[in-house]
Amino acid sequence: MLQIGKFNSLKVIKQVPFGFYLDGGDDGEVLLPTKFADEACKVGDTCQVFVYHDSDSRLIATTQTPLAQVDECAFLKVVSVNNVGAFLDWGIDKDILVPYSEQDFPMAEGVSYVVFVYFDDETGRVAASTRLRDFLFEEGKNFDPKQEVDLLICGRSDMGYKAVINGSHLGLIFKDEVFKPLRIGQRTKGFIKRVREDNKIDLCFQFHDDGARNDLAEQIIDDLEAHGGISTLTDKSSAQEISKRFNVSKNVYKKALGALYKQKRILLDKSKVTLIK
Template sequence: MLQIGKFNHLEVVNQVPFGFYLDGGDMGQVLLPTNTVPQGCKVGDMLDVFIYHDSDDRIIATTKNPKAQVDQCAFLKVISITKVGAFLDWGLEKDLLVPFSEQDYPMAEGMSYVVYLFCDEETNRIAASTRLRDFLPEVATEFEPKQAVNLLICGRTDMGYKAVVNGSYLGLVFKDEIFKPIKIGYKLPGFIKRIREDGKIDLCFQFHDKEARGSLAEQIIEDLLAHGGLSTLTDKSPAEEISQRFNVSKAAYKKAIGGLFKQKRILLDKNKITLVENKG
């Protein structure tokens, strides 16, 4: 069965002056216009094509890659606002509609938003929505703490940032887990921090457990050795400087150097850290 809004593997069945027709099964033949026909194409070939509706609402095929398919999320730019909604650039000739009813708040021309692509059941047309919670669950049981995941930052709240997890769920990164600037639309690697009792997903970019602190501590020692046993990067330093050098939060850095101090491997004062092994 032909899948609207996704790539389909279809047979070329007829050549016409303006392109080729492909076998769309129950939906009949589907036109692949000349401007996207691969070189050397002929009747009998099998092609991977994306299926959507053109500006005249006809089902059409293309070999171009859209920026997202149905059932996926993407960060897309609004190129126009009309009486029916906002239209987004998704890499195809016909722009992608976000109806007003699918907008959490009014979208603005020139701005970009994370949207979810879906196929309307009544019209069979592709549309998008900023109402991600209507399509992606916030409750999950399939993840484990420390599991690596892919994140798409999709919104900001008073507690932190919302993120799409592996393209399928919504989770939250709390403010205290953010150690470098992030923005809506960023794609970042992350981890499952925990699954709460209500099933909601807490996310993080790093761990503050004993194992992680031990690894960071050794990085700090190596950095001290590389700089003659001295560093001006203390627990009083700006978080941005700490993140730039070690890619960790200020809180994680403070815990690591605190552990090194207790082990008597370093000396601390307001302006510098000194490696004990290098003293004497």
């Protein structure tokens, strides 16, 4: 069965002056324009192609790779807005439409947004939506605390940042869990902090338990040994410097230094940290 808005393996059944026709099964023939066909392409070959409708509702195949297929999220830029909605650069020759009914707020030309790409059963076309909650799960019963996940930062709120989890769920990163700059559209790794009683998902970038603190303490010792036993990264250093070096918040770093100082493994002053050998 032909999957519109996704990659398909289709057989070449006919060659014409402007390209090749591929076998789309019950959906009929699919045109692969010459500019997208391999030079050695011939009748009988099987091609791996992405299938979509052109502006005249014809089925078109391309070897271009879109920035997202159906049922995926992506960070796409608006290239134009008209009376039917906003058109986004999809990474292929044809732009993708976000109808006004699928916009949480008016979209502006030149601005990028996180959208979900879907197949519209009513129109038979591929479209996109900023209404992520209509397509993604907000309850995470199958996630485990401390599970590493892929995140796509998709929005801000008074409480923190919203993120798409593994392309299928939505979760929240609270403000006090953010120790490095985040931007909408950024892809990053994170962790499931907890699944709340209402099954909503809280996310984080680090843990504050004894195991995490011990791991950080050993990283600090390793870093000191690699730099001759002295580091200028103290508890007075900026949060940005600390995050860049150890990918943790300043508060977590200070606690790890404090623990090492109590264990008499380091000396601390305002300008440096010194390893006690």
